[in-house]
Amino acid sequence: MSDVIEPTPAYLPAPAPRDRTAPRAPVDPLWRSVLGMFLRRHRLEQGLTLAQVARTSGVSTQYLSEIERGVKDPSSEIIAAVVGALGLNLLDLTAGTTGVLRDAAPAARAAPGGPVCLAGPVALAV
Template sequence: MTPHASPAPTDLRNRVVPLRPRPEAQQPEQTREPLLRDVVGGVLRRERLAQERTLKDVAEAARISVPYLSELERGRKEASSEVLAAAARALGLGLGDVLSLVQQELVAARSATALRRTTARSAIALGGRSATAGRYGGLCLAA
C-alpha cells in the first residue's frame, strides 16, 4: 500500500489563480468616470447642506424615507426620475436644476481627468519633470 503524500504548502500557493488583477498590476493612469448615482447624490447632499437642512426635513418634504434619502446622497441607490424630481422640489429646485448641476460636475470631472492624463504624459516626456517646472523654473502664471 502506497501512502499518498500531501502537497507542500508552497505547491498549493503556486496553483492558486487570482480572479482579479492585483492593484499594482493596474496602470496608474487608468481612471474611471464617476458613476451617475454618486454625482447625483453629491449634488443633493451639497444643496441640502447649503440650505442647512436635515435629512429628515428634506425627506419629509419629498415624501421619501430618511434612510432612502441618505442612501441616495451616498450614491448607494439609483434614484428614479420621480424620486429625483421630488427631492429636487423639496430643496426648492427643479429637476432641470439638479441635472444641470450634475452635468457641470461630470464635465469638471472629465476635464480634470484629461488634465491629469496630459500632465502625466508631459512628465514622462520630460523625464519625470513637470512641463511647467521644466520650462519656467517652477514659476508659471496663468490668466
C-alpha cells in the same frame, strides 16, 4: 468522490498576474454618486436636515441618506420629489450635475491622442 481540486489544464493559459503598480485608466464617476453629491450640497447649503427633506419629498430618511451617499439608484419620480423638496427643478439638477461631471472628466478625453482625420487637403495629423 474525491475532494481533490484538479490543476488548470496545460492547454488553458494561466491568468497573468495584475500589476498593482501600473496606473489605471481614469474612470468617470457614477451618476448616482454625482446625483448624491449634488443633492447633499444643496441640502446643506439650505441648512436642511435629512429628516426635513425626507418628510417634504415623501422619501424615507434612510433612503435619502443612501441616495446622497451614492449607494442607491433612485427612480426619476424619487429624484423629482427630492429635487422639488429642495426648491430646485430639473434644469438646476442637470446644470449642476453637468458641472460636476465636466470637472471630473478624465484628462485623456480632453485631447485626442492619435491620428485625427481632418476634412480638406490635410488627411491625417500625427
